[in-house]
Amino acid sequence: MSEDEAQRVRERVDAVYRADSRRVLATLIRLLGDFDLAEEALHDAFTAAVERWARDGVPANPRAWLVSTGRFKAIDTLRRRARFDASLAELAGHLAADTDDAAGSDDEDVGDDRLRLIFTCCHPALPPDAQVALTLREVCGLTTEEIARAFLTAPPTLAQRIVRAKTKIRVARIPYDVPSRADLPERLDAVLRVVYLVFNEGYSASSGASLTRHDLCGEAIRLGRLLVELLPEPEVMGLLALMLLHESRRAARTSPAGELVLLDEQDRSLWNRDQIAEGSALVERALSLRRFGPYTLQAAIAAVHAEARSVAATDWAQIVGLYDVLARADPSPVVELNRAVAVAMRDGPLAGLGLIDAILARGDLAEYHLAHAARADMCRRLGRTAEARGSYERALGLTRQEPERRFIERRLGELPD
Amino acid sequence: MKYLCLVYGEEEKMGAMSDGECLAFGDGIRKSGHHLAAEALQPVQTATTVRVRHGKVTVTDGPFAETKEQLAGFYLIDARDLNDAIQVASNIPPARVGSVEVRPIRELEHP
Numbered sequence: 305m306s307e308d309e310a311q312r313v314r315e316r317v318d319a320v321y322r323a324d325s326r327r328v329l330a331t332l333i334r335l336l337g338d339f340d341l342a343e344e345a346l347h348d349a350f351t352a353a354v355e356r357w358a359r360d361g362v363p364a365n366p367r368a369w370l371v372s373t374g375r376f377k378a379i380d381t382l383r384r385r386a387r388f389d390a391s392l393a394e395l396a397g398h399l400a401a402d403t404d405d406a407a408g409s410d411d412e413d414v415g416d417d418r419l420r421l422i423f424t425c426c427h428p429a430l431p432p433d434a435q436v437a438l439t440l441r442e443v444c445g446l447t448t449e450e451i452a453r454a455f456l457t458a459p460p461t462l463a464q465r466i467v468r469a470k471t472k473i474r475v476a477r478i479p480y481d482v483p484s485r486a487d488l489p490e491r492l493d494a495v496l497r498v499v500y501l502v503f504n505e506g507y508s509a510s511s512g513a514s515l516t517r518h519d520l521c522g523e524a525i526r527l528g529r530l531l532v533e534l535l536p537e538p539e540v541m542g543l544l545a546l547m548l549l550h551e552s553r554r555a556a557r558t559s560p561a562g563e564l565v566l567l568d569e570q571d572r573s574l575w576n577r578d579q580i581a582e583g584s585a586l587v588e589r590a591l592s593l594r595r596f597g598p599y600t601l602q603a604a605i606a607a608v609h610a611e612a613r614s615v616a617a618t619d620w621a622q623i624v625g626l627y628d629v630l631a632r633a634d635p636s637p638v639v640e641l642n643r644a645v646a647v648a649m650r651d652g653p654l655a656g657l658g659l660i661d662a663i664l665a666r667g668d669l670a671e672y673h674l675a676h677a678a679r680a681d682m683c684r685r686l687g688r689t690a691e692a693r694g695s696y697e698r699a700l701g702l703t704r705q706e707p708e709r710r711f712i713e714r715r716l717g718e719l720p721d
Numbered sequence: 722m723k724y725l726c727l728v729y730g731e732e733e734k735m736g737a738m739s740d741g742e743c744l745a746f747g748d749g750i751r752k753s754g755h756h757l758a759a760e761a762l763q764p765v766q767t768a769t770t771v772r773v774r775h776g777k778v779t780v781t782d783g784p785f786a787e788t789k790e791q792l793a794g795f796y797l798i799d800a801r802d803l804n805d806a807i808q809v810a811s812n813i814p815p816a817r818v819g820s821v822e823v824r825p826i827r828e829l830e831h832p
Contacts, residue, residue: 427803429803429807475825476803476825477722477802477803477825478802478803478804479801479802479803479804481804483804487804
């Protein structure tokens with residue numbers, strides 16, 4: 305075979321890897337019953353592909369070939385290790401005898417395997433930070449280093465977290481299953497929480513100099529798309545819509561100098577109209593299915609903003625109405641705060657201030673910098689400069705992000721003396 | 722696979738549970754084949770803790786540690802996997818007021 309042909313085969317293998325390696329892994333985990341064994345088998349299968357496809361041509365069904373090859377490689381691996389551990393010989397025997405491959409040639413089986421993988425990685429018996437790390441590693445295919453960097457964690461710490469999670473899956477026997485209908489709502493909640501956490505981590509770093517790390521946003525959206533494809537439930541659509549609508553504003557959210565630009569000052573021509581269209585369509589689909597929840601409602605609110613040409617043209621009454629429904633579905637002080645901001649836009653800052661003061665008087669959100677920043681803004685609009693200053697200073701003491709600090713300092717500087 | 726379900730709870734709250742309910746639960750898991758062993762424990766004030774250090778035996782009154790929730794009983798169960806074990810644990814009556822720790826059994830290895 306010529307060097308050219310060899311190169312083409314390698315490129316084809318790379319393409320298959322990029323498109324299908326996660327699917328093959330999900331099926332191998334089911335067949336082999338072990339994450340590490342499956343990862344080794346995946347690696348061996350792709351290594352074999354480079355050599356064999358060059359010799360025999362690319363197979364008609366590359367995925368099925370890879371699953372089958374990975375399985376046989378794993379049996380070989382187990383037999384080699386069985387010389388030191390008798391129990392592995394038994395396992396190898398089981399795998400060899402189990403000829404019912406379900407080797408992923410059937411798309412529905414493959415879909416189920418990917419769901420199995422997601423639900424297992426997000427099992428509530430695993431610590432939340434491990435759910436996130438494991439999902440990014442196994443479902444998204446990020447390396448340990450990439451995940452560590454994205455979450456500002458030391459790679460050995462993250463590696464240890466993943467090792468412990470895989471150990472728990474094995475030792476406590478967390479099953480590689482899609483949850484039953486009865487368990488699905490709660491288990492799906494856990495998955496959506498992980499995905500949204502990844503997105504939020506990327507959207508606004510919890511501390512540090514830069515406001516967005518969009519690699520994580522991209523991964524979360526990819527995960528969201530996969531979930532909508534496999535499990536088209538309203539809240540899954542709602543979450544994807546919410547992420548797309550947030551992401552659509554990324555270019556407008558920071559100035560070229562890296563300064564924070566709030567919604568009411570953003571250049572809306574920089575908003576990504578494709579993402580807005582996709583997000584809005586998903587919101588409509590989700591709302592029509594009726595069993596929607598907080599993600600869908602938050603997305604609906606974001607969609608109202610996205611469709612408005614300007615702050616003034618925004619349908620604030622509709623937004624307040626949506627917050628009313630959201631507050632019933634998710635009665636949290638933060639939702640209340642966001643509703644107060646919308647009320648201020650609809651009815652004026654005095655109305656909004658009253659609502660925020662009620663929240664703070666209860667003792668809620670006392671340490672939440674955005675509550676004080678919102679209060680300061682309303683005082684500013686009412687001309688209550690001293691109170692505005694006090695609240696901005698309180699917010700400043702509580703925020704840990706550089707761009708947000710600078711923004712509040714700027715607002716403080718803009719107050720009349 | 723074997724799991725131990727350790728039932729913890731504050732004793733006043735546990736006192737409100739009826740024995741009848743717990744016995745009924747026990748019958749249920751015998752029928753389902755999950756039950757291997759189960760016992761309720763006398764209150765924590767009847768506990769005694771034994772330690773041996775440097776060959777010296779120390780006996781003290783009370784549980785090994787003062788905790789808000791105390792060990793009230795256990796169920797040793799045979800379950801298909803962790804989800805099955807969680808399902809069983811969630812039906813233990815005191816789970817409504819206390820906590821149930823579910824731990825997989827480790828088979829000791831012969832040298």
